[in-house]
């Protein structure tokens with residue numbers, strides 16, 4: 307079986323050494339030594355400041371909303387945030403869960419990220435924030451989104467779950483917005499099993515979030531504000547330190563896989579168009595076919611050969627009833643109906659990849 311993705315397994319010996327250290331210190335969580343070390347190393351590797359590690363990528367979004375005052379509302383307020391329907395459910399459900407109405411705006415047909423003109427059209431007096439997604443690691447139109455936010459006094463929280471290590475115009479994409487969040491779920495490019503992080507623009511927001519992830523506790527007898535438990539543990543950090551040590555190897559291997567797909571299929575299927583200035587991380591291989599029928603047929607043929615793909619992202623989120631915004635969005639629902647993500651991971655063999663490519667080519671020729 308060829309899965310669509312495989313969690314990266316770093317050196318077991320190295321992981322064991324970190325775990326030995328955890329045993330010696332008898333210290334499993336609460337901003338331990340490994341969490342502090344991973345924070346420092348990630349800030350250095352990513353080229354950012356004000357990074358806060360948390361228990362997962364969904365809590366990263368929720369803590370960012372809280373710390374930036376998007377979700378801590380008075381009873382008579384009905385805050386809204388504009389986001390994309392072409393994303394993983396957590397982007398929108400985290401808003402709804404925290405009492406902020408997700409209002410969808412359509413995506414750009416080329417980059418598949420939020421279309422700034424559609425954001426502007428969706429603003430109401432209740433709009434507090436924009437939550438764009440650097441989908442599949444492509445850069446949103448950060449300049450225009452920034453200017454819309456300034457003009458309308460909105461916070462911007464980028465869901466950068468797919469954008470670990472992505473550069474934009476020579477710098478980390480995570481520097482844009484009031485905050486950018488990462489997911490370190492096992493299936494992501496860089497992972498800690500479960501985990502996540504927030505990169506804040508301002509130190510004060512980081513300080514507030516740091517209290518929030520530990521129940522609002524700031525001292526042995528002091529609880530300063532409303533908090534929750536969103537702390538990363540030492541075991542998670544140990545995995546992260548090991549994965550980070552091997553990240554270049556992982557990225558290089560994926561780049562080879564990604565480019566082989568591009569060469570073999572680039573001229574026959576529609577792909578995401580990378581924003582100018584993007585330094586890509588080769589996290590995903592999404593391809594769009596001519597019709598939904600063709601997409602489903604190709605996925606079935608691949609499955610017959612033991613190759614798993616994912617209709618990712620499908621469905622477009624306006625069709626998810628519990629989110630409460632059912633207005634249709636033409637571009638998002640069209641792309642969502644015709645998209646497949648193809649297998650990519652660092653040790654995907656050339657032979658396995660040839661099989662994927664040949665099955666698709668045969669279907670396209672049929």
Ligand SMILES: *Cc1c(COP(=O)(O)O)cnc(C)c1O
Nearest residue numbers: 362363364394396467489490491
């Ligand atoms: C993975 C993902 C999340 C959720 O992250 P978890 O760590 O699984 O909670 C949120 N948004 C996007 C776009 C994702 O891909």
